[in-house]
Amino acid sequence: MSDPLLAIRDLCLEFRTAGGWARVVDGVSLTIREGETLALVGESGCGKSVTALSIARLLPSPPARIAGGEIRVAGRDVVAMSSRELRSIRGGVVSYVFQEPGASLNPVFRVGRQIRESLQLHRPDRATDDEVVRLLKLVGIPAPEIRARDYPHQLSGGMQQRVMIAMALASEPRLLVADEPTTALDVTIQAQILDLLRDLRKRLGMAVLLITHNLGIVGDLADRVAVMYAGQVVEEAPAAELLRSPRHPYTRALMQSVPELGHASERLRAIPGTVPAPGRWPSGCRFAPRCPVVRPDCSQSSPPLLEVAAGSRVRCPYWNV
Ligand SMILES: Nc1ncnc2c1ncn2[C@@H]1O[C@H](COP(=O)(O)OP(=O)(O)OP(=O)(O)O)[C@@H](O)[C@H]1O
Ligand SMILES: [Mg+2]
Structure with a gap:
C-alpha cells in the first residue's frame, strides 16, 4: 500500500518555559490519506494548533521542540528535513488557512x-x-x-x-490545514465558508485537516474525527460513527456542548471545569477530574488508546459499560 499523505506517529512537542520544558503534545498519532478530511476537535489549549503547525515545522524552535515521534508527509520525514526541503513541503504539499483573515x-x-x-x-x-x-x-x-x-x-x-x-x-496543496477557519465569522458566513471548503475538496481532490472546537460543524465535512484532550488523542473514529455513538466521556460531553446556531462563535463553556495546563496534567486519565462517569481507579493508571472497532480508537477502558 502506498504511504498516506500525512502520518504522525507518537508526536511529542514541548515548549521552553521559565520552569523548564513543558510538554503540550504527548504521543499523538494521526493519519490522513490523499483526498481525505480529518477533523481535529477539542477545547481550547488541548494542542490542536501546535500539532497542525508541526506538520510543516512552522513552530519556532526555540521555544518549541519536537521531543519525540515522527512526522511523514508524502512518505518523507519532516523532522529530519533541511530548511530547503521544508520550503518545498510548505509550498507544494501543505498549505494553511488560519482563524483571523484580517x-x-x-x-x-x-x-x-x-x-x-x-x-x-x-x-x-x-x-x-x-x-x-x-x-x-x-x-x-x-x-x-x-x-x-x-x-x-x-x-x-x-x-x-x-x-x-x-x-x-x-x-x-495536497493537504489544506484549516485551523478554526470560521471561528471569527458570523454564523451564516461560517456556513458559506464550510460549503466552500467542502466544494473545493471535492473539485480539487485535496485532503483537509479541519481544526475546530465545535463538533457541530464536522458532520458534513469530515470523513474521520480525532478528539484531543490535554495533549493526547482520546478518541478517533469515522465521522458518522463518532457523531452517532461517541464512546469517550469527553467526546460525549463535547457533543452536548455544541454551540447553538446563533451562538456559534462562543468558546465552549458547558463542560464543567477547565482543561489542565501543560505540565499540570493529572495522573491516570487526564479527563478523570472532570469526567461525569469517573471511577475510583481512573486516576491510578493512564488508559491506553484501545482499538475498539476497525478504524475506531478510544482512550477509556469503560467506554462500553
Ligand atoms: N509559543 C508558545 N509558548 C509556550 N506555550 C505555548 C506556545 N504556543 C502554544 N503553547 C501552549 O501549548 C498548548 C496547546 O496550544 P494550542 O494552541 O495547540 O491549543 P489549541 O488546541 O489550538 O487551542 P485553541 O482552541 O485555543 O486554538 C497550550 O497550553 C498553549 O498555551
Ligand atoms: Mg488553536
Missing part, C-alpha cells in the same frame, strides 16, 4: 497583488493576473476582476477568508 492579509496591498505574490513564491510559471482571477473565482468571489483591485479593508470578513483560501490554494 490579521494575515497585508492592509497596504491590493488582494490581487497578495495572491500573485503567493503564486510567485510557489508557482512562478503561473503568477499572472488571469490566474489570480481564476483563484478568486474558484473561492466564490463575485466580480473577481474588480475585487482583485480591492484592499483587504474593502472586503467583508467572509470575503477576506475566501482570499486567504485562494492564497492557500495558489500552491495547489
Whole structure:
C-alpha cells in the first residue's frame, strides 16, 4: 500500500518555559490519506494548533521542540528535513488557512497583488493576473476582476477568508490545514465558508485537516474525527460513527456542548471545569477530574488508546459499560 499523505506517529512537542520544558503534545498519532478530511476537535489549549503547525515545522524552535515521534508527509520525514526541503513541503504539499483573515492579509496591498505574490513564491510559471482571477473565482468571489483591485479593508470578513483560501490554494496543496477557519465569522458566513471548503475538496481532490472546537460543524465535512484532550488523542473514529455513538466521556460531553446556531462563535463553556495546563496534567486519565462517569481507579493508571472497532480508537477502558 502506498504511504498516506500525512502520518504522525507518537508526536511529542514541548515548549521552553521559565520552569523548564513543558510538554503540550504527548504521543499523538494521526493519519490522513490523499483526498481525505480529518477533523481535529477539542477545547481550547488541548494542542490542536501546535500539532497542525508541526506538520510543516512552522513552530519556532526555540521555544518549541519536537521531543519525540515522527512526522511523514508524502512518505518523507519532516523532522529530519533541511530548511530547503521544508520550503518545498510548505509550498507544494501543505498549505494553511488560519482563524483571523484580517490579521494575515497585508492592509497596504491590493488582494490581487497578495495572491500573485503567493503564486510567485510557489508557482512562478503561473503568477499572472488571469490566474489570480481564476483563484478568486474558484473561492466564490463575485466580480473577481474588480475585487482583485480591492484592499483587504474593502472586503467583508467572509470575503477576506475566501482570499486567504485562494492564497492557500495558489500552491495547489495536497493537504489544506484549516485551523478554526470560521471561528471569527458570523454564523451564516461560517456556513458559506464550510460549503466552500467542502466544494473545493471535492473539485480539487485535496485532503483537509479541519481544526475546530465545535463538533457541530464536522458532520458534513469530515470523513474521520480525532478528539484531543490535554495533549493526547482520546478518541478517533469515522465521522458518522463518532457523531452517532461517541464512546469517550469527553467526546460525549463535547457533543452536548455544541454551540447553538446563533451562538456559534462562543468558546465552549458547558463542560464543567477547565482543561489542565501543560505540565499540570493529572495522573491516570487526564479527563478523570472532570469526567461525569469517573471511577475510583481512573486516576491510578493512564488508559491506553484501545482499538475498539476497525478504524475506531478510544482512550477509556469503560467506554462500553
Ligand atoms: N509559543 C508558545 N509558548 C509556550 N506555550 C505555548 C506556545 N504556543 C502554544 N503553547 C501552549 O501549548 C498548548 C496547546 O496550544 P494550542 O494552541 O495547540 O491549543 P489549541 O488546541 O489550538 O487551542 P485553541 O482552541 O485555543 O486554538 C497550550 O497550553 C498553549 O498555551
Ligand atoms: Mg488553536
